Amino acid sequence: MRRVPAIAWLCALVACVNAVCWSLITPPFQVPDEPEDVAYVKVLAEAGRLPTRDGAFSVEEATALADLHSQAVAEQPENETISSRAQQDKLQHDLESTEDLPLAGADYAGVAASQPPLYYSLQVIPYALGERGTLLERVGLMRLLSALMGGLAALFAFLFVREALPRSPWAWTVGGLGVALVPLLGFMSGAVNADSMLYAVTAALFYALARAFRRGLTRRRALALGALTAVGLLTKLNFVGLAPGALLGLILLSVRAARVQGRAAYVSLALALGMAASPVAVYIVAHLVSGAPALGIAASALDVTHGSVLRELSYIWQLYLPRLPGMHADFGVLTTQQIWFKGYVGLYGWLDTQFPAWVYQLALILTALILALCARSVLANAAALRPRVGELMVYCVMCAGLLALVGADSYIGFPGTNTEYGQARYLLPMLPLLGVVLALAARGAGRRWGPTAGAVIVMLFLAHDIFSQLQEVARFYG
Amino acid sequence: MRGSDSATTVRAALDRVTDARLEITLGIGLMVGAAAIAVTLSQSPVTLALVNTAEHAPIGTTYQPTAACQSDETLPRGTSAIRLRVEAYFGPRVAVTVLARGRAIAHGGRGAGWSGGAVTVPVSPLSATRVGVDLCFKLFVRHGEPAALMGEPVSGTLAARGPEGVLPGRLRVEYLRPGTSSWWALAPAVARRMGLGRAWPGAWNALLVLSLMGCVVLVCSRLLLRGFR
Numbered sequence: 001m002r003r004v005p006a007i008a009w010l011c012a013l014v015a016c017v018n019a020v021c022w023s024l025i026t027p028p029f030q031v032p033d034e035p036e037d038v039a040y041v042k043v044l045a046e047a048g049r050l051p052t053r054d055g056a057f058s059v060e061e062a063t064a065l066a067d068l069h070s071q072a073v074a075e076q077p078e079n080e081t082i083s084s085r086a087q088q089d090k091l092q093h094d095l096e097s098t099e100d101l102p103l104a105g106a107d108y109a110g111v112a113a114s115q116p117p118l119y120y121s122l123q124v125i126p127y128a129l130g131e132r133g134t135l136l137e138r139v140g141l142m143r144l145l146s147a148l149m150g151g152l153a154a155l156f157a158f159l160f161v162r163e164a165l166p167r168s169p170w171a172w173t174v175g176g177l178g179v180a181l182v183p184l185l186g187f188m189s190g191a192v193n194a195d196s197m198l199y200a201v202t203a204a205l206f207y208a209l210a211r212a213f214r215r216g217l218t219r220r221r222a223l224a225l226g227a228l229t230a231v232g233l234l235t236k237l238n239f240v241g242l243a244p245g246a247l248l249g250l251i252l253l254s255v256r257a258a259r260v261q262g263r264a265a266y267v268s269l270a271l272a273l274g275m276a277a278s279p280v281a282v283y284i285v286a287h288l289v290s291g292a293p294a295l296g297i298a299a300s301a302l303d304v305t306h307g308s309v310l311r312e313l314s315y316i317w318q319l320y321l322p323r324l325p326g327m328h329a330d331f332g333v334l335t336t337q338q339i340w341f342k343g344y345v346g347l348y349g350w351l352d353t354q355f356p357a358w359v360y361q362l363a364l365i366l367t368a369l370i371l372a373l374c375a376r377s378v379l380a381n382a383a384a385l386r387p388r389v390g391e392l393m394v395y396c397v398m399c400a401g402l403l404a405l406v407g408a409d410s411y412i413g414f415p416g417t418n419t420e421y422g423q424a425r426y427l428l429p430m431l432p433l434l435g436v437v438l439a440l441a442a443r444g445a446g447r448r449w450g451p452t453a454g455a456v457i458v459m460l461f462l463a464h465d466i467f468s469q470l471q472e473v474a475r476f477y478g
Numbered sequence: 479m480r481g482s483d484s485a486t487t488v489r490a491a492l493d494r495v496t497d498a499r500l501e502i503t504l505g506i507g508l509m510v511g512a513a514a515i516a517v518t519l520s521q522s523p524v525t526l527a528l529v530n531t532a533e534h535a536p537i538g539t540t541y542q543p544t545a546a547c548q549s550d551e552t553l554p555r556g557t558s559a560i561r562l563r564v565e566a567y568f569g570p571r572v573a574v575t576v577l578a579r580g581r582a583i584a585h586g587g588r589g590a591g592w593s594g595g596a597v598t599v600p601v602s603p604l605s606a607t608r609v610g611v612d613l614c615f616k617l618f619v620r621h622g623e624p625a626a627l628m629g630e631p632v633s634g635t636l637a638a639r640g641p642e643g644v645l646p647g648r649l650r651v652e653y654l655r656p657g658t659s660s661w662w663a664l665a666p667a668v669a670r671r672m673g674l675g676r677a678w679p680g681a682w683n684a685l686l687v688l689s690l691m692g693c694v695v696l697v698c699s700r701l702l703l704r705g706f707r
Binding site for chain 2: 352
């Protein structure tokens with residue numbers, strides 16, 4: 001294995017430190033689903049069992065949420081966080097007086113309860129380290145573990161760019177740093193949320209696939225792909241959307257490797273598939289043995305169909321792309337820009353912290369420039385893409401699977417809520433591809449101006465990150 | 479041998495040009511960034527000048543284009559934005575007009591795609607407070623995308639009314655204007671507040687963020703200068 005370059009570690013450091021800053025800026029529980037995710041860890045750590053979907057928060061967490069005015073602050077930008085010493089003292093006193101209270105049946109973790117336990121099991125470590133402190137101290141430590149995962153996401157994104165564009169070493173830095181400075185990555189990795197680990201695992205999967213496509217599928221690489229798929233499935237259900245693409249990648253790689261290795265390649269494939277499917281198999285068997293439905297509580301999260309399939313496909317299409325003739329109108333025309341682009345550029349807190357409208361328009365222009373440079377680079381190197389059609393197809397299937405899953409999940413609440421899962425954070429598992437786009441854009445500026453264009457792109461991302469943090473500071477403490 | 483030497487010389491010269499360009503780009507970038515931050519912080523945060531009702535109750539959900547006006551509003555002097563309490567996952571385009579004796583004295587709009595429990599519409603500030611004005615809003619709801627109206631459930635003349643009839647209440651409207659202090663002046667207070675409700679309370683949280691982001695800028699600058707070789 002090639003040594004990981006120092007620059008990759010520095011990109012990881014930048015992403016990790018950035019996420020730590022976000023964790024210090026964002027008030028506790030002001031990130032989507034953080035109260036539920038903290039509750040999950042609490043139940044796991046204190047009771048040693050999985051949480052339930054119904055019920056109420058533990059007294060300790062309910063006290064923290066009440067004293068921090070979390071409910072009043074979330075989604076209501078006129079309400080800011082606590083602002084006086086007296087409120088802080090009350091919070092501290094109440095937390096200290098409730099920290100030893102037993103869970104007393106408060107196994108509630110709401111929407112998080114249907115998620116697999118790996119991320120939460122890892123979070124038990126910082127939770128236990130902060131056992132003697134208040135709940136907020138434990139949340140602070142858990143956020144640091146998430147920040148480390150943000151660093152890993154940037155590290156693997158850098159390595160993915162290196163495998164994808166092996167002949168442009170200088171451009172790897174553009175891709176790696178660009179990903180490390182994505183504000184939404186910092187925001188989500190600065191919180192207790194399983195998304196942070198999902199980003200890291202998915203980036204590792206992209207890297208492992210790119211490596212295998214470039215160097216061939218060995219037994220070790222096949223097992224690594226299988227293990228990463230298993231870890232992904234144990235991290236968050238959203239990974240289910242990426243799994244078909246990973247499976248396709250394994251099959252294509254095995255067919256290709258079989259030309260050289262013969263049947264041994266298919267043995268590697270079988271081992272990898274066995275490893276990838278093992279968590280799901282264990283989960284199903286455990287439920288069947290205990291007399292519960294095969295998919296347990298996860299069934300509710302995976303039950304993503306209602307009504308006609310064509311109607312659902314039409315909805316999913318329109319969630320991302322302009323409506324086609326003959327489709328029933330579920331949205332306006334510009335959902336890509338209005339939901340996903342705006343969400344990516346800046347929608348923090350409980351989706352209540354945003355920039356003035358002109359910022360999104362400016363971002364649109366800059367994004368168009370970056371995409372134009374990227375397209376120029378792709379067109380100039382179109383011949384190099386032909387041998388990599390299979391690899392590109394795998395990435396496309398991974399992305400399409402993720403988009404379809406998010407769309408199908410959103411469709412559950414439709415039409416009562418039209419875009420419940422229309423949040424850009426769900427698309428961040430595709431961050432490694434953004435790294436490649438940025439590196440290609442820098443390369444698209446030509447040999448003479450490429451590094452300069454790369455520097456401008458990185459500085460734009462840095463400015464975006466800093467101003468996003470300032471926006472968050474203004475929202476909660478201004 | 480001589481050809482190889484000249485190629486090396488040319489390459490070294492190109493590297494020097496690239497390095498010089500990178501240094502200039504980085505220098506300009508950092509200066510522009512610092513200036514943008516300084517200008518941003520010299521502005522004043524938006525503050526709440528007036529709210530038309532203390533109530534925040536549901537007064538209905540609309541699935542179609544909705545237009546209504548509510549009378550007896552007060553538009554405070556210097557109002558730069560009007561915040562309507564409308565909740566949506568995927569907010570529709572919004573237009574707001576303030577009328578005094580039937581004449582528009584302020585108006586603004588916001589495109590579709592906002593999200594959350596309120597939508598803020600920028601308007602041109604007036605030099606004097608105007609009382610007894612009508613506030614009219616239009617929600618360009620399309621394709622049955624729901625938008626929930628929040629405010630005070632009232633009936634009669636106080637309720638908002640539009641071409642379709644009287645709404646079951648009065649929409650909560652908040653009038654926003656820039657405060658009197660700049661962000662620079664407020665920085666110590668903001669730093670103090672950032673330290674409240676924390677795992678480890680104290681204004682040092684803000685200082686730590688500043689220091690860490692300073693390190694991020696330094697590492698990025700170094701990588702840009704060294705990582706492209």
